[in-house]
Amino acid sequence: MEISRDDFVIAIRSAFLKKGNQQKFSLLGLIFFSIIFLILGSYNFKVINLVKISIKEIVYRSSYIVSGPEKIIEDNFNRITNHINHYTSYQLIEKELKKLKSKDLSKQIITLENIRYKKLVDDYFIKNNEIVAKVLIDKNSPFLKSVVVNKGSKNNIKLGMAVLDDEYLIGKVVEVNFFTSRILLLSDINSKIPVSISPNDIQAIMSGDGKENGTLQYIQGADLKNDNDEMIVVTSGAGGLFKSGILVGKIKATENTTTNSLKVDIYKDLTQLKYVKVTSFSKEVTVLDQTSKKELKKMDAQILEVTKKEENLRILLEEKKIATEVRQNIEKENSQLKNKLFNLQTKLVDLEQSVQVQIKQEEEIKFLRLNLLYGHKCRKTIFNKLYKVGTPKYKNCVLQKGKYR
């Protein structure tokens, strides 16, 4: 016991006190030093704080260098991951593109059909004059919401022309000078635009609220209940000033549709206008012209072609469906016939075997019967040299009624 305690003390002393080769400090000394460092650090000792700051400076800078290779690896890994992700998204986009292409085709058909029907009811307007103008004055008066643009009668601008920003209606021309024009914005209280509210196609008049939005008038009693999030307000085309279907604004889902004056959120910010398009619309009067006829024919041909393609596609799909069904039926019948054939073959083999057995039995009976009658004529005795019983020659002799020699 004494010896083992001595060993323990010696081992501990050797481990903690003895300085190894090339060691300048003993382990215990450094342990004490770190404890002192810890205690003084917790009391914010000035020298320790200075040491801390210098160590931090060294560590942060060298950590950046040491982390270099890892950062390179990480960057490359991220790059590879990005490439893989790009490839996956590319495949998804390709699929989406295919879907969109097919949708676009049907949309083209609908557009062409729409144009054709509009022409039939004589409601097809085309832009016959589009002038791009720059907004010169945008004075935000509380009494009049209007802007002045740098195009006037010199540029064929006329009273009542529609003014668009992109494809959104923002107002109409109310004053034309030689070089300039005034545009009354949709938000002005005097602006009255005939509009249609989608999707229920309710007709109304939109007036400005004198600030930034519009209000709907003359919709009393109209059923505006809608499950969609928001309703879209477009020009109705009534009055023939604007063509129908120009986007104006939206009615938010949060709006109370039971009130008499609904607020319309105009798509464009009317305080941020810079360039506008002044446009007039006219009916397509050249319907009966030769070129229009050609165009119409061409359009018809296009519709017909697309419809034909669709029809062909449908027929092909039907044919494919029928062919698949027929193939499945044939395969089914084939398997049934195979089963039947197998069963018949098995039966035939059984029958053949039973026939063979019967023939053998018959032969045996015939032999036994003849043996009773003619056996003595063929049997070998000590007096004759006939055949031994049981041999094939004896059997032949019996079958030939004793005449076999």
Added chain:
Amino acid sequence: MNGLRKNYISSVLFKYFPLILLFVSIMNDFNFNDLELRYFSFNFSYILIFYYTLKRREALGYVSLFVAGLFNDVIIGLPMGISSLLFLLLCGLASYLRNITLTPNLFKDWIFFLITLLILNSLSYISLVLIFEYDIDHMNSIVNTFFTFIFYFFFTYIFHFIENFFIGFRNAE
């Protein structure tokens, strides 16, 4: 001349490899102690120090361990000196094991490493929570101790392989 230079480089590498590895593992952004996995982390420095103190004590100087501990504290954000204390204690306990062992045995080393880990982590937990008022998730500490213990076995083979590689390389020259 070329052979001499190669020999010199390999001997320097052999000598300072554990030290370089220790400092790189401490100063790298990639931290084994925080792998962003809920129940997986291990203390690579402990494994390295314990292994090399047993195998080749002169490879990791006491002063280097002290400095490495200070660096570790700065990187992790612990009170300065606590990692140094733990590293040095680990080194001392490993030296004690080496002194009392005549024939080294991996299994015995492994078990002793577990005891050492439990002592060090308890010490660290007590000092950080009770003295420095740090919030430490004890579950994370337990997981860390467990995986450090488990991984010691694998890293022993890896370090052994590397040591043999260096020795083989030097002998070949």
